Amino acid sequence: MKVALVTGAGRGVGRAVAVALAQRGFRMALLGRPSPQHAEGAALVAAAGKQTPFEVFADFMDAEALERAAEQVVAELGAPSVVVHNAGLVVRAPIEQTSVDAWDEQLGVNLRAPFVLTRALLPAMRAAGRGRFVFIGSISGTLGSPGAAAYAASKWGLTGFCKSLAEELKDSGLMACAVLPGSIDTDMLKGSPFPARMTAEDVAKTVEYLAVDAPPAHNGAVVEMFGV
Numbered sequence: 763m764k765v766a767l768v769t770g771a772g773r774g775v776g777r778a779v780a781v782a783l784a785q786r787g788f789r790m791a792l793l794g795r796p797s798p799q800h801a802e803g804a805a806l807v808a809a810a811g812k813q814t815p816f817e818v819f820a821d822f823m824d825a826e827a828l829e830r831a832a833e834q835v836v837a838e839l840g841a842p843s844v845v846v847h848n849a850g851l852v853v854r855a856p857i858e859q860t861s862v863d864a865w866d867e868q869l870g871v872n873l874r875a876p877f878v879l880t881r882a883l884l885p886a887m888r889a890a891g892r893g894r895f896v897f898i899g900s901i902s903g904t905l906g907s908p909g910a911a912a913y914a915a916s917k918w919g920l921t922g923f924c925k926s927l928a929e930e931l932k933d934s935g936l937m938a939c940a941v942l943p944g945s946i947d948t949d950m951l952k953g954s955p956f957p958a959r960m961t962a963e964d965v966a967k968t969v970e971y972l973a974v975d976a977p978p979a980h981n982g983a984v985v986e987m988f989g990v
Contacts, residue, residue, distance in 0.1 A: 766973070767791040767835055767842045769822075769879070770849030772799035774948035775898055777806065778966035779846050784811030786974055791816045791835045791842065793879075794849065822849055822875040823867065832882035841886035841893060844973045847876040847920075848898040852913040854954070865912045872916035877923060887936055896973050897924045897940040898965070901986060904942065908955070917942075921984055928982035937981035939972050941965060944989045959989020 766788035770776035776794075784790050784807045792807065792815050794800045800817075807815045818834050820827040835842065850872045853864040880895060887893035902910060903917030921940055928938040943965045947958035968985060976983075 763840070764788045764844075765791060765835075765839045765842045766844040766846065767793060767883075768846045768848060769793045769875075771807065772797055772803045775943070775946060775962045775965045775969075776846070776848035777803040778962040779848060779898075779969045780807045780815070781810045782963075782966045782970045783844065783846075783973065784808075784815070786970065787811070788844065789813065789816070789839060791818065791839055793818050793820060793831055793835070795819060795821065822871045825874070825878045828875060828878045829882045832879055836883070836886045841890040842883065843892060844894050844896070845880070845883060845887075846896045846898065846969060846973065847879065849875065850898070850916075852910055854909045854913075856909055857911050860912060868912040869916050869919070872913065873919045873923065876920060880927065888934060891935040893936045894973050895924070895927065895936070895938040896969050897921075897938070898969070899924075899940045899942040899984070901942050901944040901988065904986065910954075924984070925982055931981060935978075937978050939976075939980050939983040939985070941968050941972065941985050941987065943987045960987060 766783040768776055768780040771780040771792045772794050790807050796819050804815050818831045820831040897920050899920045900917040902914040903921050907914050924938050924940040945956040945959045947961050
């Protein structure tokens with residue numbers, strides 16, 4: 763059984779990715795926080811894949827909770843074949859108005875949580891000898907963004923983590939890659955000075971390719987999407 767774990771599948775890119783992978787025959791595990799959006803996303807994934815997804819909940823700022831969530835997924839479904847790190851947030855403010863708490867939360871959810879979850883899943887995936895990590899970064903991880911310094915810093919860091927992970931995965935049967943979308947027509951774009959240049963489904967198609975169809979030589983690849 764092919765298993766795919768997607769974080770933040772309640773809306774936007776995460777939901778589109780989870781639906782796409784369910785349609786490809788993966789047994790889906792959805793990791794997020796309890797919310798009406800998460801429940802709605804889970805229902806769409808169930809309809810797309812013709813089976814109920816395995817739902818697991820955690821606070822992304824709580825490392826121990828994330829480790830327990832990883833243990834639950836492996837115990838229930840086995841080692842994932844695909845892990846899509848999508849959950850993230852942005853708090854828009856000029857640097858001098860950005861609180862330390864807001865900075866820490868964005869770095870915690872966007873960067874530390876993927877590290878914690880990856881570290882927790884790696885032993886089972888290495889033992890299985892296969893698996894793909896796809897990190898949803900941002901074009902802000904290559905360009906500065908006014909009013910989003912913490913977000914940009916977290917996404918720059920995510921790319922660095924992905925590339926370092928890819929180096930450690932050589933010759934293991936596993937791979938890691940990242941997708942860096944520009945402005946997407948989702949709720950996260952609200953308050954941004956940029957117009958939408960792509961849809962969540964556009965990003966999901968790219969993620970689906972890397973997660974399922976791309977040759978393993980894509981290990982370490984970073985795909986930038988600037989939009990049309």
